[in-house]
Amino acid sequence: xxxxxxxxxxxxxxxxxxxxxxxxxxxxxxxxxxxxxxxxxxxxxxxxxxxxxxxxxxxxxxxxxxxxxxxxxxxxxxxxxxxxxxxxxxxxxxxxxxxxxxxxxxxxxxxxxxxxxxxxxxxxxxxxxxxxxxxxxxxxxxxxxxxxxxxxxxxxxxxxxxxxxxxxxxxxxxxxxxxxxxxxxxxxxxxxxxxxxxxxxxxxxxxxxxxxxxxxxxxxxxxxxxxxxxxxxxxx
Numbered sequence: 001x002x003x004x005x006x007x008x009x010x011x012x013x014x015x016x017x018x019x020x021x022x023x024x025x026x027x028x029x030x031x032x033x034x035x036x037x038x039x040x041x042x043x044x045x046x047x048x049x050x051x052x053x054x055x056x057x058x059x060x061x062x063x064x065x066x067x068x069x070x071x072x073x074x075x076x077x078x079x080x081x082x083x084x085x086x087x088x089x090x091x092x093x094x095x096x097x098x099x100x101x102x103x104x105x106x107x108x109x110x111x112x113x114x115x116x117x118x119x120x121x122x123x124x125x126x127x128x129x130x131x132x133x134x135x136x137x138x139x140x141x142x143x144x145x146x147x148x149x150x151x152x153x154x155x156x157x158x159x160x161x162x163x164x165x166x167x168x169x170x171x172x173x174x175x176x177x178x179x180x181x182x183x184x185x186x187x188x189x190x191x192x193x194x195x196x197x198x199x200x201x202x203x204x205x206x207x208x209x210x211x212x213x214x215x216x217x218x219x220x221x222x223x224x225x226x227x228x229x230x231x232x233x234x235x236x
Contacts, residue, residue, distance in 0.1 A: 007147055010075050017071050018089040022096035030104050039105050042114040047192045061120055068093055084145035091138035098128055117176060124176035125196045130204055134211060141215040148222060161213040168210025175203045
């Protein structure tokens, strides 16, 4: 079996696992929302969870993330590919979660419906379209990183782009948690009662562009390699 075929099989296994995890996540959230009368999450009060149920949900979210990143660790031997497979798993899980939630609950009805995205470390809020965009970038970069051999990287540029990506991640987290952060001086209970009224699309688009910088660089390198391979000099 060729190395390329092995990587394709690993990619497929990770994707199948993530899709199955997405169904489990969608079903769990559906049950919770039925219990709390929150099929549409953008309601006041936003997080009507009993104290014990809220703590259990926080641990469940952490366990879900651990499972998704563990499959990435198991899928490869180098840290670059482990990260890539973990991001593929996370991105596929996130997108199919919304697909399955739509199937079982008829929500979200629009990509711009507001959702409570995570509870760790504070509640994240945003339109469904926003995390789906980030998930697509994760899948694309992870696929490029796992399915194509890395040539000698431009190390200085790569470090700069990954630094930009880290800034983008921090900015995206701020955009999602901005309302909770502003209410934090009033206590943790106050952060759970905030219902955002507007989304910072400018800040999010800037964050998404920064997050996508390594993907754009990888795509450019693949394109130049393909062009060089088709040129007379490359074929010689």
